[in-house]
Amino acid sequence: MDFAGKDKATYVKETFNAIAGRYDLMNSLMSLGMDKRWRRLAVQKVGAKPSMxxxxxxxxxxxxxxELGQAVGNHGSVTGLDFSAKMLEVAQKSLLQASNLGNIQFIQGNAMELPFEDQSFDGVTVxxxxxxxxxxxxxxxxMVRTVKPGGKVVSLDMAKPSLPGFKQAYWLYFEKLIPLMGKIWANKASAYQYLHDSARExxxxxxxxxxxxxxxLENTSYHNLAGGVVAIVSGTRPKE
Incomplete structure (x- = not known):
């Protein structure tokens, strides 16, 4: 994958800073509006409940x-961490316009070195x-280090469909149409070419x-969504 002469972390940070303002719109367009339902399923999978x-x-x-904030309520808390300042600005603005979402805070940080003590959370999502x-x-x-024993780590991300015919049509759509949509709606075709390339790899x-x-993690599993275009992958930290 070509990172324009930069290391991956720098390239990704700059890319997401550039598209932050249109990120949610593009997600909705690309997923045909299904992304909200997928997030709700991820919240269910991590087992988010009041006071967690x-x-x-x-x-x-x-x-x-x-979505997690709605599940944990006012007596729980959600910490959202990201390394893109621009994405966090959008997150903070959205939070200010919302209500009844529990105790949510957004912080800038590095997923490679999470700034939290061991076993700090009841569940971790990405x-x-x-x-x-x-x-x-x-x-x-x-993520495993920061989740409590018995807690789950849950990923919602692009996956690889396997159904013949559908698989080929999907990758053609992803390779040709998504970067074009990115150019039109986000003025950043290269960012959505990266989305295709990173999903491939x-x-x-x-x-x-x-x-x-x-x-x-133990009891690891995956759940396909939209024919395997997206998948929820999860596992549980063993109890000590």
């Missing part, structure tokens, strides 16, 4: 964090973020579940 404390890594514009990490295994190990859902296990 949940970490949302690579929170971006905070849409998943705010939405469309793992494929952007410079080291997938290190990022997952950090990202492990398939079956492989990602195996990597979850390698990083210390």
């Amino acid at each position: 404390h949940i970490l949302d890594v690579c929170c971006g514009t905070g849409q998943l964090s705010m 939405g469309w973020g793992l494929r952007n990490l410079p080291d997938l295994h290190q990022g997952l190990r950090e 990202f492990p398939a859902q079956e492989e990602l579940a195996r990597i979850f296990a390698e990083c210390g």
Whole structure:
């Protein structure tokens, strides 16, 4: 993948800073409006309940964090962490316009070195973020470190459909149409070319579940959405 002569972390940060203002619109367009339902399913999968404390890594514009906030209520808390200042600005503006979302805070930080003590959270989520990490295994190990025994780590991200015919049509759509949409709606075709390229290189859902296990989680599994275009992958930190 071409990062224009930059390391992946720098390239990704600059890319998401550039598209922050249109990120939510593009997500809705690309998913045909299904992204909100997918986030709700991820909230269910992590087991978010009132009074829980949940970490949302690579929170971006905070849409998943705010879904989690509804689940944990005013006696719980959600911490959304991202390294893109522009994405966090959008998240904070959205939070100010919302209500009844529990105790949510957004902080800027590095998913490779999470600024939290061991076993700080009842659950950890990451939405469309793992494929952007410079080291997938290190990022997952950090999430495992910060979740309590018995808590879940849940990823919602692009996956790889396998149905013949549909698979070919999907990748053609992704390769040709998505960058064009990015150029029209976000004035940044290269960012959405990166989305295609990173999805191509990202492990398939079956492989990602195996990597979850390698990083210390048990009962790992995946759940396909939209024919395997997107998948929820999860695992539980073993009880000590």
